[in-house]
Amino acid sequence: MKAIQVSKAGGPFELVDREIPKPKAGEVLIKVQACGICHSDMFVKEGGFPGLEYPRIPGHEVIGTVESVGEGVNLWKKGQRVGVGWHGGHCHECEPCRSGDFINCQNGKVTGISFDGGYAEYMTAPQEAVASVPDELDAMEAAPLLCAGITTFNALRNSGAKGGDVVAVQGIGGLGHLAIQFAHKMGFKTVAISGSDSKKDLAKDLGAAVYINAGKENPAEVLQKLGGAAVILATAPNGKSISPLVDGLGINGKIVVVGAGMEPMEISPLQLIMGRKSVGGWPSGHAKDSEDTLNFSALTGAKAMIETYPLEKAEEAYKKMLENKARFRVVLKIS
Amino acid sequence: MKAIQVSKAGGPFELVDREIPKPKAGEVLIKVQACGICHSDMFVKEGGFPGLEYPRIPGHEVIGTVESVGEGVNLWKKGQRVGVGWHGGHCHECEPCRSGDFINCQNGKVTGISFDGGYAEYMTAPQEAVASVPDELDAMEAAPLLCAGITTFNALRNSGAKGGDVVAVQGIGGLGHLAIQFAHKMGFKTVAISGSDSKKDLAKDLGAAVYINAGKENPAEVLQKLGGAAVILATAPNGKSISPLVDGLGINGKIVVVGAGMEPMEISPLQLIMGRKSVGGWPSGHAKDSEDTLNFSALTGAKAMIETYPLEKAEEAYKKMLENKARFRVVLKIS
């Protein structure tokens, strides 16, 4: 089969011919149709993820069909339409797993990092990492839902925001353009926050009721005029840009951080005490959450805006993503 | 001013000429534009509500403008667009009020029952019972939101259901036809349950993803095929018709009862224990909840389908409502 692999940290995307893998016990072999390119694929390209071994095929936004299943797999059958996301399986044995909190599994695997991912014609995945995909969805448009989509959908639906509440989405990129749609379709009064006016029309089309150009206006002030945000979903992984948003929260308001950055936010106790505010994080989701995301997409029509590349042009596609030039997710069309 | 009053339990709607009331301290005088007719107006027409005195002007779905305000009223100003609903004021002093739970005030007033309501050209209301109304809304379409709307909107947004969850609405009448729209606009997978196929097309137009004709299908079975309902909003005040719906709930599912009936539901402990299910009630809301309902309507376009009558034809309009012949709320056009 054709595949794109990385052979060492910092190495190129190499187009290689590999044998089609055989599913081991508990695994599913998937014929890949589409695989999104995610910023986190950088962990494979540049290295640094704990436990990563080379060569490795990246890709954790995968849509395809079941080709065959390994021993002991009852859940999946040949021909079924499936997807695989960031969460690549869990151990069923650690404390979080025993509580049913799979996403926090202490031995959790990551698709395309712990094992070969979807930049290939075939891949295997642990059965518990596999999600069912509704027929209505286009494979290419659905692929990014497995990572960018699930993260924002899951964060928003679990944020505590209720119909009609002011919900702001900071950053209109791969995550943000999905978050705006989800927030809108959940009946929130959706506010899009970006650094310029270039995405204003688009944000409105995606469902934003209010657009804030943070280059011209103070987002916190605009949000306070709307009564204060119940939730601000921060998709930019930039601590510094998040800190001032605290003052845009309404009473009991909450910032939910999904863009995983290391740079600290600076927030004073007093900012949180006045108005009973909080700042929390949200970490994507498991296969069942993926199904919920995909079903929500089928129900409401919310979907990724994508640019399409063939597998062979993965390097070019990745570069476009990295430079934030894609509108808004790049997806490899594989079969 | 012209008004419709009832002079004794069981008496007719009398068209009378009354003096325009003067707002007392803490009260607001409202020039009424529209007043919905609600099933609960029966409490005035037929009597039986604790503390009700005659003659009484009914009406608790009121849209109008502030004409003047009594002493000590800072919140409202002449010309402002306002509404008044079922909750007609609270005491600020009882235990629920001291906890901020106004709707459960032990000395709470009911508009059109504790004091004269909106079947009139003018009415007064305690300032805390008054809600601001967005300019975008049509007075006639907005009036029913003050009772049928707030009850279902508030019940749904506080039900714990999340975007994509299966939410069923039992009964497609004055409450139900609004509930379907609200549920749809909140991103729920909305299921409409009715007793025949006559409202099927309409329900789909209002946003129902699935329609159940309870005359032909077992709603519990259909709901289980959809994975079980996260929430079933029961709008029919009929205990017997609610009981079997328990078996249509999914795990952690909840029936929320808003149709206030006396006839008991019959539910076994085992039905609730298996799957951790529950049955609870929801009682409309206060003025701020009304504002949230109206704002949600302005944001999403959800609104009442109405039939219009002049004030003089209140008797005819009321009768149509009572016979369930209206599609779906009857509203008096007053000025």
Next chain:
Amino acid sequence: MKAIQVSKAGGPFELVDREIPKPKAGEVLIKVQACGICHSDMFVKEGGFPGLEYPRIPGHEVIGTVESVGEGVNLWKKGQRVGVGWHGGHCHECEPCRSGDFINCQNGKVTGISFDGGYAEYMTAPQEAVASVPDELDAMEAAPLLCAGITTFNALRNSGAKGGDVVAVQGIGGLGHLAIQFAHKMGFKTVAISGSDSKKDLAKDLGAAVYINAGKENPAEVLQKLGGAAVILATAPNGKSISPLVDGLGINGKIVVVGAGMEPMEISPLQLIMGRKSVGGWPSGHAKDSEDTLNFSALTGAKAMIETYPLEKAEEAYKKMLENKARFRVVLKIS
């Protein structure tokens, strides 16, 4: 090994000599020290549980030590102190399992019903059904925590009641005498409801702040004088006795039903709407919940009051339980 088995529905408890079972893949062999006798053991004794096969060794309140483990078991090691409760394992594959809601597994096993239980010197259990037991606890006193304990502890800690809230426990038996202790130790203003005064002193000793003799007083009235109950834990599986308690709930109050009966409760919509009340069920818990229950017992000293019998006298012990003569749980001392 010695064991007590039932050979047919309605048959006697037979003392038999059986071979010590061998743990299969994923199973743990436990040397049993203590096994509580539960009302649900009647399902084995009298038959009627779906899928039950004879002969069967009952018992799902088991404390012991790991003797050996089957293939693929990493979690448990020889000598470890463990317990097994009602929840006897789950499939990891059904929809509830994939969501991490093991207790609602569609293929869930029940200890002592789906497989042989703890009325024996040894038993095997699926590894996911096994709970770790703190050293501080006495085996005999801890055994009932695995069913009567976990059910009430888990229902109370998840009830939403907060420190200082009025929490009533209806019924002072095997479940109730534990629930009173748990509620007290969680800082609730604990109310014990019983049918006579015979358990008054004991209930106070266990931590009840208020005692209601339902034979002389109306529980709903007494609870309303206390401000209304935030939670009423109904341990008696009797629908009729639960219905009137609804009127003892405070605003937002909730009845949580744990005594699994078939006889329906009768509750009117209006009872639930006024004060936003609800009635829900709670179904024990999984192995991790068992550990939380046991740890809470070790932390706070809450524990079962027991009567002890040797394995050979299981019939006599069972009879005492059945006649409600035990104070309050009967436990077989096995090794």
Next chain:
Amino acid sequence: MKAIQVSKAGGPFELVDREIPKPKAGEVLIKVQACGICHSDMFVKEGGFPGLEYPRIPGHEVIGTVESVGEGVNLWKKGQRVGVGWHGGHCHECEPCRSGDFINCQNGKVTGISFDGGYAEYMTAPQEAVASVPDELDAMEAAPLLCAGITTFNALRNSGAKGGDVVAVQGIGGLGHLAIQFAHKMGFKTVAISGSDSKKDLAKDLGAAVYINAGKENPAEVLQKLGGAAVILATAPNGKSISPLVDGLGINGKIVVVGAGMEPMEISPLQLIMGRKSVGGWPSGHAKDSEDTLNFSALTGAKAMIETYPLEKAEEAYKKMLENKARFRVVLKIS
């Protein structure tokens, strides 16, 4: 009457003779028995609180009896035992008030800052700021519950922590020594975190199950060995000391900040995303919350450890508080 007033920012506590105030409409005149000294009295002593006018009598931890009531006060009667805390009244009209969220009133008053407080033989307070005090409580021991107590009690009971959860209290001072008791009495596995071993025995006596000397051990590491904290209540108003505690949280864990400091915490998005953690603030509570705090104290015996001073020695008492030499709250004995 005797009173202690401050005449200008930075001025001394002056013992003066004042006329007994007369309660205006909606006010209650209280004969003061005890008034705690709080760190926030510094706002009067040193100035800087928005809207503060001099001369001002400080004091917002007041226990006394109703002496008389102003016009329109129905809730309180002469002779009733009452208390007043930090929250000194609300407007009933602003958006938070209309939602029942009094503590976030946009026109809220602060006792002893917006109006004269409890360093005096008599004081007046708005009726909605007055709390009923149970007979069982000692006035001196109860006074600090009105500020240090309500803040920690309210934060803990609303933290989402459940019986048996690991709850850590950072800082063992005026707030912390109460928080440890509350956490213990709510059934949490209570961890006390302090900077030395000097308070170890005391913390254990107050109910701490575990004691961490942050001078010798890394609190985050110790907490992780306990499974991670569900809640860490940060009572020290020091952003820097709070930041590292994030890594001591368990999955879904939450830091609740009650010590109001301006110095920022530094927290990275990644720290919060891994394990779905959050940091939030909690702002004391209103009169009904005070009653809940006092009732919890009466129910469980949790109470302030105090040092007593006569009104005349307010300066000395204040100084002792300021230097953190008091164990643990200083209370003026007034009548």
